[in-house]
Amino acid sequence: MQAENDKKYLLRAVDAFPHRMIVLSRDYRVLAACSHVNSTPDAAMLGRFCHEVFFRRSDPCADCAVKTVWETGRPAWSHRRDEISGAEKVSCLYAYPLLSGGEVEAVVSMELDLPPVTRVEEQLQRSNALLRNLIISALDGVIAADKRGKVIIFNDAAAEIFGYTVNEALEHLDVRNIYPDGMERAVMRQLRSDVHGGRGKLRSYQVEILHRDGRRIPINLNAAIVYEGSTEVATIGFFHDMRDTLRMKKELEKTQLQLLQAEKMASLGKLAAGVAHQLNNPLGGVVLFTKLVLEDYDLPPGVREDLGRVLNDAERCRETVKELLEFTRQTRHLMRPHDVNQAISRTLFLLMSQSLFQDITIETEFDPQLPTVHSDIQQMNHLFMNIILNAAQALSGRGRLTIRTAYVPESGCARIEIADTGPGIPPDVLPHIFEPFFTTKDEGQGTGLGLSLVYGIVENHGGRIKAFSELGQGARFVIELPLTPRADGDRAREQET
Ligand SMILES: Nc1ncnc2c1ncn2[C@@H]1O[C@H](COP(=O)(O)OP(=O)(O)OP(=O)(O)O)[C@@H](O)[C@H]1O
Numbered sequence: 001m002q003a004e005n006d007k008k009y010l011l012r013a014v015d016a017f018p019h020r021m022i023v024l025s026r027d028y029r030v031l032a033a034c035s036h037v038n039s040t041p042d043a044a045m046l047g048r049f050c051h052e053v054f055f056r057r058s059d060p061c062a063d064c065a066v067k068t069v070w071e072t073g074r075p076a077w078s079h080r081r082d083e084i085s086g087a088e089k090v091s092c093l094y095a096y097p098l099l100s101g102g103e104v105e106a107v108v109s110m111e112l113d114l115p116p117v118t119r120v121e122e123q124l125q126r127s128n129a130l131l132r133n134l135i136i137s138a139l140d141g142v143i144a145a146d147k148r149g150k151v152i153i154f155n156d157a158a159a160e161i162f163g164y165t166v167n168e169a170l171e172h173l174d175v176r177n178i179y180p181d182g183m184e185r186a187v188m189r190q191l192r193s194d195v196h197g198g199r200g201k202l203r204s205y206q207v208e209i210l211h212r213d214g215r216r217i218p219i220n221l222n223a224a225i226v227y228e229g230s231t232e233v234a235t236i237g238f239f240h241d242m243r244d245t246l247r248m249k250k251e252l253e254k255t256q257l258q259l260l261q262a263e264k265m266a267s268l269g270k271l272a273a274g275v276a277h278q279l280n281n282p283l284g285g286v287v288l289f290t291k292l293v294l295e296d297y298d299l300p301p302g303v304r305e306d307l308g309r310v311l312n313d314a315e316r317c318r319e320t321v322k323e324l325l326e327f328t329r330q331t332r333h334l335m336r337p338h339d340v341n342q343a344i345s346r347t348l349f350l351l352m353s354q355s356l357f358q359d360i361t362i363e364t365e366f367d368p369q370l371p372t373v374h375s376d377i378q379q380m381n382h383l384f385m386n387i388i389l390n391a392a393q394a395l396s397g398r399g400r401l402t403i404r405t406a407y408v409p410e411s412g413c414a415r416i417e418i419a420d421t422g423p424g425i426p427p428d429v430l431p432h433i434f435e436p437f438f439t440t441k442d443e444g445q446g447t448g449l450g451l452s453l454v455y456g457i458v459e460n461h462g463g464r465i466k467a468f469s470e471l472g473q474g475a476r477f478v479i480e481l482p483l484t485p486r487a488d489g490d491r492a493r494e495q496e497t
């Protein structure tokens, strides 16, 4: 039994309680009220139905907590919108039994504005939906997996990178299978170490993943282990497809290399052109005066013969100088119809005098009907020069070099074939020969730029180049150049053994 004073305070506390508190009978009639409803005084509620007073209903509310208390004998709660005001306010109804001899005699019901559970749920749902949308529309592939490797998040970008549909990934994909052999363990090891962004984190880790069709795709991976407390529950990874970036980087490198090579060739060309000019004038003098002496003097036959030889050699020198001037002509990127046979002959003419070519038999089978090719002559010179030099180097100065040209009416192309009887290109080397800086030559002997430049030139002219080789059987390069540049630039590089 409470002391009188206690009771007084408790009654005052109930009075001061700033929320509706009512005591209800089994048939939902108000037995006592402290309602704070201004429109209806508490005394006027007594004996009336709760649902009628507060909700203007003729029947009890379906989800009423009071009803649950009558049914179970235990406290209960429910929540609902304020139907009288129609406002969006959500209230919570707490109810508990007043017992008498173990039986429920009446039920106390308190209506509180807090906590609006549905609102919290709604907000939770909304922020979940926002998060979902963020993940789905992220530009990088997002994949989360539980501890067993089962994929639990797989967004559209991941579907694009990996080649699985979102549903396939969620139903069947094991996250361990998205990496090539052994790579998954390496990723997890890095993730657990401190090296890339701290324990449980992986920042900007370069890795390859396996596309569904078996292709390997370069990825920049950011990943994290998801913890609950100190327990690992999942991993999440953000997969950035690096193919475009790498392609652009390669393009840039190629352009830089071409510039570098072009500069190198240009300065060599300038030097050669300077020397050629210097030689041209005195050679002109030698030819002229030899001719004058031969014409003006009555020379003994032996002397005349010797002077004839001088004249011949001087004219050959002039011819060489003329070719050299032509070869180094500073006409950059000038596309004009050019005679490919002549361009090859000019390159051969200049190279043949080199000691490297002395014991090399050169066979040419030029198609006399070969139409002209719309091309940049300087680039053509570099193209043939590089391939022929490679062949001579492979022959180590001994063997046969065959050059054939032909018109291919089906493709409308000029076909140039340059073959040597050297040692050939090993199968593991063949796929790399067009890569910049790829060389098998000793340091100082080759930069590995020659064929990458050749490839760039053929590409610029909308043509294709293929390398064929069988070990011990020499190497053969086949170039096809369209007579006029193609609009779509049909470009290809292929190697075959
Ligand atoms: N005719 C050939 N026979 C055998 N191997 C060849 C032949 N042509 C090219 N190669 C191989 O291809 C590689 C790349 O050739 P590339 O012309 O690009 O570079 P390089 O000749 O090594 O150097 P650089 O031409 O820049 O001085 C060579 O190192 C060589 O291994």
Ligand SMILES: [Mg+2]
Binding pocket: 386, 389, 390, 446, 449, 450, 451
């Ligand atoms: Mg080379």
